[in-house]
Amino acid sequence: EAGVAQSPRYKIIEKRQSVAFWCNPISGHATLYWYQQILGQGPKLLIQFQNNGVVDDSQLPKDRFSAERLKGVDSTLKIQPAKLEDSAVYLCASRPSPSQRGTHNEQFFGPGTRLTVL
């Protein structure tokens, strides 16, 4: 079974520029998450999708961040314009629906995109 795919793996931009990240979850996983992990901290949830609907975006800085999951499969996260403090690893995760889930309740993470804002 293929894992969660993310691209690009690395991105360097200057402040005030725009950037977009792409995520393709594990096939059939209904729930998709975007996390921000700043150096020295744990991942922080930005947004959660259930199929193509937003479940929770309470911690998404909506003045500059946006995300979509058209057709309920892959997803993009955009930052426009970027700030220095957005430098972080952006992780995408997916989770099967309750009917698919085994005894565990875990999320499956992609490798992340490391963003550096100069």
Add this chain to the structure above:
Amino acid sequence: DQQVKQNSPSLSVQEGRISILNCDYTNSMFDYFLWYKKYPAEGPTFLISISSIKDKNEDGRFTVFLNKSAKHLSLHIVPSQPGDSAVYFCAADFTGTASKLTFGTGTRLQVTL
């Protein structure tokens, strides 16, 4: 407000000995706890979990203990191996439709020869 805390940023253990990683939480509504392991340049990978109805869960060399009254959980790795060297994140969850993980800040484990 840090709801999940890992107060030890790093831990060094000799190969073959026991590694004990600790985690504290403040929100009594959490009912499911997970440990993830992260290698550099990779995403976190699931290691072991425990429901709040249990106080212990074991999987091979890994055991997680939960003390609900103290709002504390720990991960024991016995025996520790060099390949266990990684950053370990504790995460807490609410099961059901409200599920979303809250992570601690991580503990870097170094297993020395």
